[in-house]
Amino acid sequence: MMLETIAPTTPDAAASQPVIPADRFVLRPPRRSDAGLIAHYAGDRRVACNTRSIPHPFPPGAAEAMVARAASPARGEDVWVLDGTAGGLGEVLGLVHLARMDRRQGEVSFWIAPPFWNTGLASEAVAALVAANPHRDQTLFAEVFQDSPNSARVLTNNGFEFLGDAESFSVARGLIVPTWTYALTLKP
DSSP states (O other): OOOEEEOOTSSSSSSTTEEOOOOOOOOOOOOOHHHHHHHHTTTTTHHTTTTTSSOOSSOOOHHHHHHHHHHHOOOOOEEEEEOGGGGGSSSOOOOEHHHHHHHTEEEEEEOOOOGTTSSSSHHHHHHHHHHHTOOSSSEEEEEEETTTTHHHHHHHHTTTTEEEEEEEETTTTTTTEEEEEEEEEEEO
């Protein structure tokens, strides 16, 4: 898989973060111009309630702050926008995150905009990210809420294996939610 690297030549581009091709879209770093659509979709309660960190209601300026954090050279995770414009889809179909952890490990998280649910985009995004393995991780982890079996299927469809039950706090729900934890061993 050929990866194009976005150089830090514009304030919109995350330093040295690759653009990752997929069949129906590309995974690319977020741009300031994405903030409106990110806020629109992340502001949907159905999206926020399926994540640990998206608040509901979604505060003004939160999308712009996320885009700025994603462009910071000191960021702890890379964020990619699923950009389907080349394939006639929307410019922002969702986001996929890859957080850095210790010992060549990473944590994957993702959300898809509701108009694109049940279309296979999440599975395709995770597959592209796993194939590219941009951090050269040896192990990827992911956690999904137990009341989101479609998210669990995205992981198992991409070779992740179930590790066990856990719990995480959901900001949007304002409570601790039961989760399933998954792992995937990679060959960097």
